[in-house]
Amino acid sequence: MSGTAGVTVEFAGEYFPIESGGRFVVGREGDLELDENLFLHRHFLEISDDDGLWWLANVGTRLTATVTDSVGGVQAWLAPGARLPLVFETTTVVFSAGPTTYELTLHASEPTFRATKREHDDGGASTIGAVPLTLSQRLLILALAEPQLRRDGTGMSEIPTSAKAAERLGWTVTRFNRKLDNVCDKFDRVGVPGMRGGQRTFATNRRARLVEHVIASRLVSRDDLALLDVPLPADADAEGEGEPE
Structure with a gap:
């Protein structure tokens, strides 16, 4: 043609x-x-x-x-x-x-295959793909992906630093980084590539790779951003993980 x-x-x-x-x-x-x-x-x-x-x-x-x-x-x-x-x-x-x-x-214009939308109902559980997440882990992901999710359509956006994302959530940087370690480990265990790296580049690369994965997989959406403005329950970290404070 x-x-x-x-x-x-x-x-x-x-x-x-x-x-x-x-x-x-x-x-x-x-x-x-x-x-x-x-x-x-x-x-x-x-x-x-x-x-x-x-x-x-x-x-x-x-x-x-x-x-x-x-x-x-x-x-x-x-x-x-x-x-x-x-x-x-x-x-x-x-x-x-x-x-x-x-x-x-x-x-x-002439695709070989057509994608079929997956039908599922997670009953409101905080689960992304096959990885169960606590509410606080889901909030961490949303804080990092927020600029991308708020942008209309395609384009480019800056990934927040750990300090900026922690401030958005009202957390200390130490708490944020500990939870980021845990989230990246969870995705790494189910085979998502790029969640680990060398010491010098790990801090930047893992945030970028995490945002890429959740955006590309449609695992979070703009509608989820409303969670960022809801006070975090005191027992949010106890949802299925027992993550220590």
């Missing part, structure tokens, strides 16, 4: 159609120039038409991206040098460079 848009990239309210047989580069430079963030590769992601399929490739050397279908039912971690076929009608791509998280959406 020469001359028609096979894939359209959506970012911050702008749309970039890619013609069949085309190639589209995302990074500090390229067809979609995100910003002057020096943590971001000059060329990071490449979308191309090859062998009858559209592909998303990570052409960077350090950063990774989280890729999901429109309902968060399928998730992949796109490492440097890897590529994935764009088989869904809508694909969400979330990644972080330094303290900034970016989200863009890829729309395929």
